[in-house]
Every structure is written in C-alpha cells, then in structure tokens.
Amino acid sequence: MTQNNNPAQTPAQSSTPTSPRRVGVIGLGAMGAGIAQSLRRAGHDVHVYDIRADAATAFAAEGGVACATLADMAAACDIVVSVVVNAQQTDAVLYGEGGIAAALRPGAVFVMCSTVDPSWSIALEARLAAQGVLYLDAPISGGAAKAAAGQMTMMTAGRAAAYEACGGVLESMAGKVYRLGDSAGAGSKVKIINQLLAGVHIAAAAEAMALGLREGVDADALYEVITHSAGNSWMFENRMAHVLAGDYTPLSAVDIFVKDLGLVLDTARQTKFPLPLASTAHQMFMQASSAGHGREDDSAVIKIFPGITLPEST
Numbered sequence: 001m002t003q004n005n006n007p008a009q010t011p012a013q014s015s016t017p018t019s020p021r022r023v024g025v026i027g028l029g030a031m032g033a034g035i036a037q038s039l040r041r042a043g044h045d046v047h048v049y050d051i052r053a054d055a056a057t058a059f060a061a062e063g064g065v066a067c068a069t070l071a072d073m074a075a076a077c078d079i080v081v082s083v084v085v086n087a088q089q090t091d092a093v094l095y096g097e098g099g100i101a102a103a104l105r106p107g108a109v110f111v112m113c114s115t116v117d118p119s120w121s122i123a124l125e126a127r128l129a130a131q132g133v134l135y136l137d138a139p140i141s142g143g144a145a146k147a148a149a150g151q152m153t154m155m156t157a158g159r160a161a162a163y164e165a166c167g168g169v170l171e172s173m174a175g176k177v178y179r180l181g182d183s184a185g186a187g188s189k190v191k192i193i194n195q196l197l198a199g200v201h202i203a204a205a206a207e208a209m210a211l212g213l214r215e216g217v218d219a220d221a222l223y224e225v226i227t228h229s230a231g232n233s234w235m236f237e238n239r240m241a242h243v244l245a246g247d248y249t250p251l252s253a254v255d256i257f258v259k260d261l262g263l264v265l266d267t268a269r270q271t272k273f274p275l276p277l278a279s280t281a282h283q284m285f286m287q288a289s290s291a292g293h294g295r296e297d298d299s300a301v302i303k304i305f306p307g308i309t310l311p312e313s314t
Helices: 030-041 053-061 070-076 087-095 118-129 143-148 160-166 169-173 186-214 219-226 234-245 254-269 276-293 298-304
Strands: 022-026 045-049 079-082 109-112 134-137 152-158 174-179
Touching: 022 030, 022 070, 030 045, 030 053, 030 079, 030 143, 030 152, 030 169, 045 053, 045 070, 079 169, 087 118, 109 118, 109 160, 118 134, 118 186, 134 160, 134 186, 143 152, 152 160, 152 169, 152 186, 160 169, 169 174, 186 219, 186 234, 186 254, 186 276, 186 298, 219 234, 234 298, 254 276, 254 298, 276 298
Parallel strands: 022 045, 022 079, 079 109, 109 134, 152 174
Antiparallel strands: 134 152
C-alpha cells in the first residue's frame, strides 16, 4: 500500500497487482529497465520505448511490447512512466517532435521519475492538467539492482485522482512508495535533499580514500575497517568498492551529480539558503567532469586528488 505523510509507517510491497494494467515505460537505462522488468513480473502489460531500438526489442523478446514511436505508446497505455535523465529530456518526451502529450487520452497518468527542479515539476502538473492528463511527481532512488527487484524507493506527490488511476502500479515498481503531498513539487524537493546527501557522501568517501592512499595505508584494509566502523556510509561502502576494483563503468555518472547538485544549489538559492557542503561537493564533481571523467562512474570524483596511485582493474 502507498505510504502517506507519516514516515513511521512502512509501505508494503505488492507482488501481484490488484488488476493488470497497460503501462508504458519510456527509457530503458539502468533504472528504467529494472522498472519495466518489475512491472512485467507483477503481471502488467508493459509497453516500452527507448531511443535505442535494440533495448526495447530485447525487453519485448522476453514479454511485453516494444513501441516504435512515443505516439504508439500513448495510444496503447493509460499510464506512462518516464525514466529519462532530466527535465529537458522529459519535456522532449512530452512536447518535442513526436511527443506524447498531444496523444495522451484525458484521464491518462504521466509518472515523472527524473530528478528535476521542483518548480518545473509544479508547472508541468498544471500544463498537463489543462489537457485533462493526470500527473505524478515521482522521483526514484535505490539504484539499478533495487529497481530490477521492485524494491526501489519512490518519492511521490500528486492529486488523489492520479494515485487512484495508477491502482497498484506504483507498488509493483517500488518497495517503498512515499506519498508526500497532494500536488506536485514535494516529491522533487525530497529527492533534491536526498541527492544533496548522496553527493556529499560520495565526495567525502572519495576524500577519505584518497587520504588513505596518500598516507600509504593499504586500501583494502582501510575499506574493511571503515565499513565496520562508525565512519561508514552506504556510499562509502558501495562506491569505494568500485575504486578498489578500478572499475569506473558508470552506474551513476559524475555528470549526474554535476546536474543534481546544481539543482540542489539552484533550489536553495531561491530562498538564499546556504549549503556549504553541497557547494564544495558540486565543485569536486565539476572538477572531475572538466578533467574528462564526466561519463565515468561517480566514484571517479576521487581522480581529482593529486599525488595518489589508484588501484587498477584486474
């Protein structure tokens, strides 16, 4: 069931939908592919679209429908879940050439899972409402593995009619569905705060590991000790494992945090609220990106530190 504003309540994961729905998923990246798999596993009729036609075809080969165009998806589905990178891509999905906004039927629901400026999300809700389309501001967190397992977290806000129209679809996608407000904006605000912490934690983890390397501490031993001590964080444990493996294959890229921490700072700037740690972390990711590491895993922020020798891939 969907969690309401009381954070003490834990929502339950539903393994089967109340009634199967025809759901579209746009974007089959690390998170979108997992969402589509979770929806299919829960028994929904899943239609997918990705600019990489082979990704959609591969999904359809195991069950589901690959849509050749966004218009095909809009015609087939009453619920469309968008899992693209940012507001610009979301706008293109809706209002760009061949976008779905004009083709969505009145009463259809557009579920927006990207990390965006909260004020942009609020404006999008009004824009869609003008044509009778329901909207959920629904950023996600948890990573690719949790998305594939249907155990990610959704930070949602929207009108009661949008939740009602989604039925059991949200619970099929996520282990925790937080209902944070009765109109758009609150979901994106909470996601922005989550990204503040995530970015700062990754930057701090990289700084700690870099200091250890500079001081000649055995990197594997340092990782073992920290992950069993009070200084540990989920980001240290997860991202510094990538550093130890010398594997910077992007699960979440440096440039994602250039964007997301930029959104954090933009949001706070509107009310002149100081964010010294977020500002420093943003500069670290900017430096890594400027040095050519923008498309590498976000743990590559460690590469900005001078005078250290990083572990090599085996």
